[in-house]
Amino acid sequence: MPRVVPDQRSKFENEEFFRKLSRECEVSKSTAFSIELGTNLSLQFFPANLHGEQRQTPTREYVDFERETSKVHLKAPMILNGVCVFWKGWIDLQRLDGMGVLEFDEERAQLFNREVLALSEAEVEVSADAGVANGSCMLLNYRKETNKEIRGTNNRMPLAQAIAILQKHCRIIRNVQALYSEQTPLCHDLILNLTQDGIKLLFDACNQRLKVIEVYDLSKVKLKYCGVHFNSQAIAPTIEQIDQSFGATHPGVYNAAEQLFHLNFRGLSFSFQLDSWNEAPKYEIPHGATVKRMYIYTGNSLQDTKAPAMPLACFLGNVFAECVEVLRDGTGPLGLRLRLLTAGCGPGVMADAKVRVLERCIYFGDSCQDVLSTLGSPHKVFYKSEDKMKIHSPSPHKQVPSKCNDYFFNYFTLGVDILFDATTHLVKKFVLHTNFPGHYNFNIYHRCDFKIPLTNKKGGADSHTEAGTLTTYSKVMQNNHIASVTLYGSHSRAAEAPAL
Numbered sequence: 001m002p003r004v005v006p007d008q009r010s011k012f013e014n015e016e017f018f019r020k021l022s023r024e025c026e027v028s029k030s031t032a033f034s035i036e037l038g039t040n041l042s043l044q045f046f047p048a049n050l051h052g053e054q055r056q057t058p059t060r061e062y063v064d065f066e067r068e069t070s071k072v073h074l075k076a077p078m079i080l081n082g083v084c085v086f087w088k089g090w091i092d093l094q095r096l097d098g099m100g101v102l103e104f105d106e107e108r109a110q111l112f113n114r115e116v117l118a119l120s121e122a123e124v125e126v127s128a129d130a131g132v133a134n135g136s137c138m139l140l141n142y143r144k145e146t147n148k149e150i151r152g153t154n155n156r157m158p159l160a161q162a163i164a165i166l167q168k169h170c171r172i173i174r175n176v177q178a179l180y181s182e183q184t185p186l187c188h189d190l191i192l193n194l195t196q197d198g199i200k201l202l203f204d205a206c207n208q209r210l211k212v213i214e215v216y217d218l219s220k221v222k223l224k225y226c227g228v229h230f231n232s233q234a235i236a237p238t239i240e241q242i243d244q245s246f247g248a249t250h251p252g253v254y255n256a257a258e259q260l261f262h263l264n265f266r267g268l269s270f271s272f273q274l275d276s277w278n279e280a281p282k283y284e285i286p287h288g289a290t291v292k293r294m295y296i297y298t299g300n301s302l303q304d305t306k307a308p309a310m311p312l313a314c315f316l317g318n319v320f321a322e323c324v325e326v327l328r329d330g331t332g333p334l335g336l337r338l339r340l341l342t343a344g345c346g347p348g349v350m351a352d353a354k355v356r357v358l359e360r361c362i363y364f365g366d367s368c369q370d371v372l373s374t375l376g377s378p379h380k381v382f383y384k385s386e387d388k389m390k391i392h393s394p395s396p397h398k399q400v401p402s403k404c405n406d407y408f409f410n411y412f413t414l415g416v417d418i419l420f421d422a423t424t425h426l427v428k429k430f431v432l433h434t435n436f437p438g439h440y441n442f443n444i445y446h447r448c449d450f451k452i453p454l455t456n457k458k459g460g461a462d463s464h465t466e467a468g469t470l471t472t473y474s475k476v477m478q479n480n481h482i483a484s485v486t487l488y489g490s491h492s493r494a495a496e497a498p499a500l
Contacts (some may be wrong), residue, residue: 004080021102043076084109159208180437204307211307237291241393335363378409415448
C-alpha cells in the first residue's frame, strides 16, 4: 500500500516543492509528461484503488477527448512525496504540448488516513509470553502493511539496538519520541515513547539497557499471554480477565494518591483505574475495574528493578565491552584493559549457548596488526582529513603537508576509537565515548564504561591534565558531563618504533 504522511494538506500547502507545482505551467510530451519546472511526472490514467487493484479502462473523468476539439483533458491521481494529489490539465493533440497543474486530492487523502489509522490500531500486537515466568522478555510484534511482523524488542536490549530497529521500520513504527534529562542524564531513565502505539521503553541511564516496558494506552495494542489475548477490541482488560489469564494468588495494593490498584506478579505489574468508584476499597480490586497501565520488568518489584545482563539474542555476532580500564604507571596512561563479552559464531548463530568473558589489553605503540589480532576487525576505518591540534605547534604555517593521514579504527559496540600514526602505523591515541543523549555523537557508539585511576592532583574538566609525558583530554557538554575522553600517547615511543 502506498504510504502517506499524517498531515497531507499541511505538507501540500507549506512545502515549496508543492507550491511550485500547484501553479499552472506548460507541459510537453516526451517519454512522459514533463512539467517545465524541472520535474518529470509519469502520469497513470488507470489509478489503483486503496488495495492496489487496477481499473481496466479510464473513464471520462480521467481521459476526455470530447470536451474540446483537438485536445485531450487529463486527470491522473497519484501519491507524491507522501501526499495524495492529482495532476489535471490538457494536451494539444497536434503540437503535443499544453497546460497543467497539481492539486490536492482531499477525498483520497481522507480515505488513506482512515485506512492507515484503522490498520495501525488493529494490527499492533504486544506479546508478553515470558513475562510472568521470568520477568525478562517482551516482544513487540507489529503486523502492519501486508502482515509484516517485527520481532525482537525485549528487556536487556541495548539502547542502540532498539533505536536501530525503530529506524529500520520507521514507515511502520512512527512518531517515536526520545525523552531524557538534559541537566541530570544519569538520574533519570532514557525513554523511547512510541506515541502511536501507547508504549514506552525505559532504559537504564547508566548502562543504557532496556529495563522496563510500559504499556500506557491499552486501546492501541493487542495483548496476549501464552497465545491467548487478554486485551483487544473484543476483550476488555478487566480484573476478571486478568485473573483468568494469569491467576492472581494475592490481593492488589491500593495507592490512594494515584487512585490505582496495583496487582503485581514476578516481572509483571498491572495498574487498575478506579475513577468510577466514589469510595475505593482498600483490600480488594472491585469487579469490573480495567487495566490502565501494564509494566514488564525483571525481578520481584518494579521499584527495585535493574537492567539485567544482555541476553544472547542481542549479540548478533558482535563483541561488547563490559568495562574498560585505563592502564597507567607513574608517568601516565599506558593503554587499555578491556573486559569483553561475546557469544555465538556470527549474526544470529546461537551455537555457543553461553556468554564468554574475555580480557584483552591494547597499549600505546601497538601496531595495527596487534590491534586486529586482539580486538578483531573494526566496524569502520576513518582517515583524518586534517590535524586540528597542529595549530598549537611552534610554527604551524611552516609545516609541510603530509602525503598520508592518520586513521582511526572505530569500534562502535565497544565505544572506543583507536588512532594510528600514518607513518609508523602504531597506536598513538584512544578515544572513549560515554554516549550521553544530547551530544552530536549520540547513538553512534555504545556507552563505554571506563575507569581511570586518579592521582591526588586536581585539574579542570575542560583543560588538559598533564601526567608525565602523556596527556588526557576530556570533551565536556554544557551540563558538565563528559562526552568523551581522549588518551594521548608518548610521541617519543612512536618515533622510536620502526616504520612498517
